[in-house]
Amino acid sequence: MKVVLGGFLLLALSIACCAGDGLCVQHIDVPEYPVLAWQARLQGSVALNAEIAADGEVVSVSPSGANQILQKAAADNIRTWKFCSSLAKQNVTITFVYKLDGQETDRMPREKVVVDLPEQVTITSRPPMPQG
Numbered sequence: 001m002k003v004v005l006g007g008f009l010l011l012a013l014s015i016a017c018c019a020g021d022g023l024c025v026q027h028i029d030v031p032e033y034p035v036l037a038w039q040a041r042l043q044g045s046v047a048l049n050a051e052i053a054a055d056g057e058v059v060s061v062s063p064s065g066a067n068q069i070l071q072k073a074a075a076d077n078i079r080t081w082k083f084c085s086s087l088a089k090q091n092v093t094i095t096f097v098y099k100l101d102g103q104e105t106d107r108m109p110r111e112k113v114v115v116d117l118p119e120q121v122t123i124t125s126r127p128p129m130p131q132g
Helices: 035-039 068-078
Strands: 002-005 012-018 023-029 044-052 058-064 082-085 090-100 112-116 120-125
Touching: 035 068, 044 068, 058 068, 068 090, 082 090
Parallel strands: 090 120
Antiparallel strands: 002 112, 012 023, 023 082, 044 058, 044 090, 112 120
16 A cells, blocks of 8 residues: 655554555554754664564664664654564564755655555655855
């Protein structure tokens, strides 16, 4: 399932997207591009290995890849997600991709977020103008 968000502020998204393994994403808070990462023009992919409890809560997250600022933002975001599962405990890997694309801007623009469940979330922002 692919959901594209952009052009308006959306704080949370409640959906049901089920993978073939019986794991469903029930609720996500829409991720944002971290301000410090945007200012530093950081980009990259963060792979999150998350353990999901029987009640759908994320109990642990192990991020890898990209910069630590992006890792922390992705891990903090997925901890807000709610899953439903047919199993007592399950692991899932979701990749967050942070990209800068388009015309440079002097202020932080709204991001375009593409939620392509169950594997990937892409957060795209326009790059900042160089400082100095």
